[in-house]
Amino acid sequence: MSATRITLPGDGVAMVADAYGDPAAPPVCFFHGGGQSRRSWAGSARRVAQAGYYGLSFDLRGHGDSGWASNGDYLLEAYGRDVEAILFALDRPVALVGASRGGQSALVGGSRHPDRVGLIMLADVAPHIDDAGVEEIRSFFHASAAGFASLDEAADALHLHLGQPRLPDVSGLAKAMRTDGGRLFWHWDPRTTSREFLHPPSEGEALVAAAQRVTAPVVLVRAELSEIVTDESISQFQTLTPQLEVEVAYGVGHMFTGDHNDAFADRLLRHLGRHLPL
Numbered sequence: 001m002s003a004t005r006i007t008l009p010g011d012g013v014a015m016v017a018d019a020y021g022d023p024a025a026p027p028v029c030f031f032h033g034g035g036q037s038r039r040s041w042a043g044s045a046r047r048v049a050q051a052g053y054y055g056l057s058f059d060l061r062g063h064g065d066s067g068w069a070s071n072g073d074y075l076l077e078a079y080g081r082d083v084e085a086i087l088f089a090l091d092r093p094v095a096l097v098g099a100s101r102g103g104q105s106a107l108v109g110g111s112r113h114p115d116r117v118g119l120i121m122l123a124d125v126a127p128h129i130d131d132a133g134v135e136e137i138r139s140f141f142h143a144s145a146a147g148f149a150s151l152d153e154a155a156d157a158l159h160l161h162l163g164q165p166r167l168p169d170v171s172g173l174a175k176a177m178r179t180d181g182g183r184l185f186w187h188w189d190p191r192t193t194s195r196e197f198l199h200p201p202s203e204g205e206a207l208v209a210a211a212q213r214v215t216a217p218v219v220l221v222r223a224e225l226s227e228i229v230t231d232e233s234i235s236q237f238q239t240l241t242p243q244l245e246v247e248v249a250y251g252v253g254h255m256f257t258g259d260h261n262d263a264f265a266d267r268l269l270r271h272l273g274r275h276l277p278l
Contacts, residue, residue, distance in 0.1 A: 083109025
């Protein structure tokens with residue numbers, strides 16, 4: 001099944017998505033983690049479309065082909081407003097699925113519109129996170145700031161800082177990079193990696209408020225080896241969101257969705273059948 005590129009309005013930026021399946025079917029919107037792109041959810045978006053849904057895998061603001069924030073706003077609330085704009089652009093209840101920054105965005109934006117959201121499913125996202133784990137992500141962004149001389153250098157950074165398996169074939173990374181001054185940079189706005197946007201106090205406040213506010217069904221798939229989501233953070237999440245359901249993805253770390261996430265789609269389809277049936 002091939003994708004159709006579409007553009008929906010965000011909060012002052014254009015939100016680009018790869019769309020799979022029947023546009024009249026119930027939409028399932030996917031949002032990737034910081035520094036990734038809409039390709040990260042391609043497998044799952046295709047799978048849900050094959051099952052009868054309309055799979056939409058978005059680039060976040062400042063990432064991939066979506067617009068860069070002209071005012072430099074990459075705080076979590078801005079990502080949440082983009083999700084809200086997408087909800088209003090679609091004319092029926094949707095499911096929101098997100099990993100890391102994309103999951104935070106889905107929770108913040110989706111929590112404000114219970115009439116438009118049938119399910120929020122999160123990949124290793126909780127309101128309270130371990131700052132030591134965030135430091136590894138900060139290190140990855142810092143290492144990426146000056147660009148890379150080769151795709152091999154970029155693959156080394158992914159492996160060293162994010163714990164992803166070292167890619168034996170790095171050619172696929174070319175799609176996620178742009179060239180500037182002879183060096184390779186990830187295809188995102190460098191301002192998204194500024195320290196003020198990586199887990200500031202306002203982010204935690206926004207996530208706690210969203211967790212208290214949300215009334216839609218929420219499913220958390222926790223990565224067993226997560227450096228971000230701990231037992232304590234899950235307990236706090238359950239207190240804030242009594243309807244929270246928790247599952248475990250065994251043997252994987254925080255950025256477990258990656259480019260191949262068909263196994264996640266199996267879990268998702270079970271919950272879609274309960275909360276957003278065809």
